[in-house]
Amino acid sequence: MEKCEALIIGGSAGSLDVLLKVLPALDSTLSFPIIIVVHRKYGADSLLPELLSGRTSLIVKEIDEKEPILAGTVYVAPSDYHTLIEKDKSFSLDYSEKINYSRPAIDVTFQTAAEVYKTKLVCLLLSGSNSDGVNGLISAKAWGGITAIQDPATAQVSYMPQQASIHAKIDYILRIEDMAEFINLLS
Amino acid sequence: MNQELSVITDEQVEILLGDLLEQYGYDFTGYSKASIKRRILRLYSLDKQVSFAEFRYRINNDTVYFKRFVEQITVNVTEMFRDPGFFKTLRDVVFPNLGTYPFIRIWLAGCSTGEEAYSISIILKELNLLHKSLIYATDLNPVVLEKAAQSMFALSQMKQYSENYILSGGTKDFSSYYTANYSLAKFNDELKSKIIFSTHNLVSDHSFNEFQLILCRNVLIYFDRDLQHKVLNLFDESLEGLGYLALGSKETIDFSPISKNFKRIPAEKIWRKVS
Numbered sequence: 001m002e003k004c005e006a007l008i009i010g011g012s013a014g015s016l017d018v019l020l021k022v023l024p025a026l027d028s029t030l031s032f033p034i035i036i037v038v039h040r041k042y043g044a045d046s047l048l049p050e051l052l053s054g055r056t057s058l059i060v061k062e063i064d065e066k067e068p069i070l071a072g073t074v075y076v077a078p079s080d081y082h083t084l085i086e087k088d089k090s091f092s093l094d095y096s097e098k099i100n101y102s103r104p105a106i107d108v109t110f111q112t113a114a115e116v117y118k119t120k121l122v123c124l125l126l127s128g129s130n131s132d133g134v135n136g137l138i139s140a141k142a143w144g145g146i147t148a149i150q151d152p153a154t155a156q157v158s159y160m161p162q163q164a165s166i167h168a169k170i171d172y173i174l175r176i177e178d179m180a181e182f183i184n185l186l187s
Numbered sequence: 188m189n190q191e192l193s194v195i196t197d198e199q200v201e202i203l204l205g206d207l208l209e210q211y212g213y214d215f216t217g218y219s220k221a222s223i224k225r226r227i228l229r230l231y232s233l234d235k236q237v238s239f240a241e242f243r244y245r246i247n248n249d250t251v252y253f254k255r256f257v258e259q260i261t262v263n264v265t266e267m268f269r270d271p272g273f274f275k276t277l278r279d280v281v282f283p284n285l286g287t288y289p290f291i292r293i294w295l296a297g298c299s300t301g302e303e304a305y306s307i308s309i310i311l312k313e314l315n316l317l318h319k320s321l322i323y324a325t326d327l328n329p330v331v332l333e334k335a336a337q338s339m340f341a342l343s344q345m346k347q348y349s350e351n352y353i354l355s356g357g358t359k360d361f362s363s364y365y366t367a368n369y370s371l372a373k374f375n376d377e378l379k380s381k382i383i384f385s386t387h388n389l390v391s392d393h394s395f396n397e398f399q400l401i402l403c404r405n406v407l408i409y410f411d412r413d414l415q416h417k418v419l420n421l422f423d424e425s426l427e428g429l430g431y432l433a434l435g436s437k438e439t440i441d442f443s444p445i446s447k448n449f450k451r452i453p454a455e456k457i458w459r460k461v462s
Binding site: 064065066078080081084085086087092093094095096097108111112115 | 193197219220221222225226262264405408409411412435436437438439
């Protein structure tokens with residue numbers, strides 16, 4: 001595997017629980033950024049970064065528009081905006097139509113990142129009840145990136161990773177207890 | 188939309204943006220690239236284009252299609268009373284202050300299809316300030332302005348808008364502001380009477396008045412830093428002392444040279460010009 005330059009984790013219903021289990025077990029010296037895109041209700045904005053930040057020694061912050069993407073930081077996509085990755089490895093936000101009834105849409109971040117990081121991108125799709133993220137995984141694969149999903153059998157809502165396993169080529173199917181090790185080894 | 192590998196390259200995006208500037212005078216070169224590329228790809232697949240060459244030819248030679256192109260690559264998603272807390276602050280803090288002025292001039296830059304303009308008009312009416320206010324609602328895109336001027340929005344949206352309105356501090360019956368007409372809600376003419384819809388391009392056009400309040404929400408996110416600074420400068424020039432500048436929930440003036448002239452209202456993306 002080529003050296004990872006960015007890990008993007010997408011999730012919907014049932015994914016928060018996974019994040020809360022995985023983040024505490026991550027090395028504090030990761031050599032790449034983690035970008036988290038989860039569907040959630042608009043308005044609960046500052047809560048998620050705060051919640052996650054209590055579980056890890058990594059820096060956790062909500063994404064600011066035009067912010068440069070730095071290693072060793074966990075970025076949380078703001079609610080009600082799409083998060084896009086720019087060629088110069090910075091974030092930009094976008095308030096365009098919902099995709100798969102979602103804003104942020106996981107597809108948008110996966111797809112824009114796929115073109116930027118190419119073979120050095122790892123995308124991980126967690127539990128959820130719609131098919132957001134599936135097209136993004138297909139793009140990531142097409143650009144040479146690594147694709148991973150939560151083992152649907154361990155997902156609170158298996159639909160999202162299941163759809164991914166049907167439609168996209170998946171490199172790794174991970175149980176929750178194996179995710180942290182998988183991520184630490186990307187460093 | 189499922190483009191496994193981009194059918195349009197970054198170089199081709201640059202070519203299109205160059206064409207728009209040369210042919211039509213629309214300058215999108217300061218826009219964030221990832222977003223504009225995604226919009227272009229979306230339109231390309233939506234219209235089932237078969238080659239970049241044909242797509243480019245059509246944009247350059249078919250003025251109807253050119254209009255569609257501009258309409259589609261600019262984002263026109265908006266809603267009434269979006270971020271109710273923001274409108275509550277306008278109602279409780281900003282307008283009562285401006286209400287002491289003999290006349291209130293407001294610039295809503297990037298108004299898109301007009302939902303925010305009517306929201307502001309409703310608040311001004313309820314505060315009994317509409318008669319002495321003027322709202323200049325501008326957008327670079329004439330197509331969305333035509334729609335805005337019709338003051339009709341989808342009836343299916345009214346439940347959400349009504350909830351937003353109540354959360355923003357509104358106490359009236361929201362449905363009293365429109366009449367239902369098949370699938371559309373037509374807003375009362377009085378609300379439109381103090382709104383002037385007009386084209387204005389933030390990239391290329393200059394200031395056209397002095398204002399006490401400028402709103403520009405979720406437009407700057409599409410611009411690169413240089414263009415953001417340029418536009419913020421235009422707002423600074425167009426704002427009277429003690430006037431207010433309001434931006435989108437993820438936008439800030441913090442990294443701009445104008446920030447020293449402004450003081451932020453806590454909790455909202457609203458700044459007051461102090462010098």
